[in-house]
Amino acid sequence: MSTIVSESLFQQLVTGFQEQETAAEPAALTAIRQAAFARFQAVGFPTVKHEDWKYTNIHKLVSQPYVLNADVAIDNLDFSAGDIPALDAHRIVVVNGQYVLTFASLEAEAGLTVKSIEDAVEEPEFIAHFAQHADQTDSALVALNTALYTTGVYIHVAKNAVLSKPIQIIHVSTGVDEFFAQTRSLVVLAQNAEAEIIESFITLAGTAKNFQNKVVEVVLKENAKLQHYYLQVAEAASNYTFHTEVYQEKHSVYNNYNCNFPGASFVRHNINVRLDAENVESHLYGINLTADDQLVDIHTIVDHLKPHCESYEWYKNITQDSSTAVFNGKIYVREDAQKTNAFQQNNNMLISDKSAVYTKPQLEIFADDVKCSHGCTIGQFDNDALFYLRARGIGEHSARILLVHAFAFDVTSRFSNEIVRAYVEELASKGLDRN
């Protein structure tokens, strides 16, 4: 059995960490990485015995070796799979765990700093916030990322700066070797700053199986506003674990729109929001349209720590073929968080009788003067509605697409960006057209 163990990703990572070149890094960062690796090494990868991983088995993903930090040629790569029609945005491209490519238009934007995370280690906001938020959780995958991330994006928007257009980050997977990669990003919006970040995930043709563990920390200072989109349009070769950790100060607004479409075989996304000041607003929206053997697992924590905050979460899952969707939404309303307004809803539409949905809304309230609600539904196509549409001359296929759009409407109608909304609706139609 020892040969199998030595060929596992875990063993590779242990070796990789010992060999990691840290001489160029500030000593404080090296210390953070070492502490993080010790945490990871102590617990290892999560298994289905962990309550939070009950329906999501990463055993198969981590029990094989991968190439770590493979070199890939970045000339002539085609990023068009990440194009959003009619969207005018600043572009950043992240390739595997190796490269961050930034483009000239970013420099012209007043108040905006964009760097690769390895170039940002001297930035005061990096020193103040890196690994200060995500690493507070007991996530082994975050610890692993902190210990061994190789690249990522650092974004800082200065006080009072309002970006003129969105920043689109295209995460590209490519390469002929099976690889494991980790990126780490930090987004800090200073007081009154406003930004929109759209992250797209694509897989280039002919890419070998890959497993990517990505962590993003977001810090919103007083009255800052961030619109944050995740659009997973990758291919079956790609597998992702994501962790998004959001820390908000007073009067800040964080809106997350998390969309997964047929593509990546495995997606696990933990999104945690800490509302650690008064009058904070957080909105988490999601649409997951799954197909084939895909698994999309969303775990969220909305943690109300202070009074007078509002959180609003709405996830819609549409499962096809033998795919699986998992939703787990925790809301904590702490003792101090009086006058909290917290809403959570998860609706599921099973299109195929071989698909599965596991949903678990959880609400824990320790304050007594709050308004909270949560709920979830699981259903199928409404045959009466389908017949009604068909009886008006609408073809069965179009009718199904109309009904899925209608199902998603509660979420899509809240998108802040009409262009992204149209793009997502188109992706939903395409995702249904496959069958």
Added chain:
Amino acid sequence: MLSIKNLHASIGDKQILKGLNLEVKPGEVHAIMGPNGAGKSTLGNVLAGRDSYEVTEGSATLDGVDLLDLSPEDRAREGVFLAFQYPVEIPGVSNINFLKTAVNDIRAYKGLAPMEAKEFLRMVKEKQQLVEFSANLANRSLNEGFSGGEKKRNEIFQLAMLNPKLSILDETDSGLDIDALRIVANGVNQLRSENNAFLVITHYQRLLDYIVPDVVHVLYNGRIVKSGPKELALELEEKGYDWLKELDAQNAL
């Protein structure tokens, strides 16, 4: 136009239509009356193609086209329109979007290009006046939160937009107050022409005061047991349906 011969249909194990014959010519309005459970709504649903009903025998053709072989959408494209007894609420689908899709799918079936947006909106404006439908209602989600009367008016609005050959009104009068009834009937009367026909399914003679039929049929136990001029409706109103049982027994012999 519509020709139904010896139609038998069942739902599950239950035989509901047991040899129904009906001929409807262009320009005619036929009323179908009868007691609960006679098979009135089944007839409408079978013609429109609801798949919970199984046709076991007989035929139904519209201008020579065999309806029973077609999908519900193709029947609609051939010119069948069922005004639902219980219109479905579909939140998130706007009335207008829905109608545009329907109009253009029907046009595509006939080999026509999609309707110009301007022309479509002109038609919406014109047709919604027929049923005193406000722009506000037209722009809302399909039937969502509509009152009973608004839903029925929306059915007639859709009917006007799609301009079918054969319209089947399935208890369109149920749940309507007298004002809404008048509006709906008025809309239907304006849509009547030499080229289309209406099958009006109803329990009550009241609707037929407004939509005057050419022929009244009495459906009982899955068959048409009596047909006659519009006065037959009044007779039914007076005598009820009990006497039909005798008639049915005689027919069965």
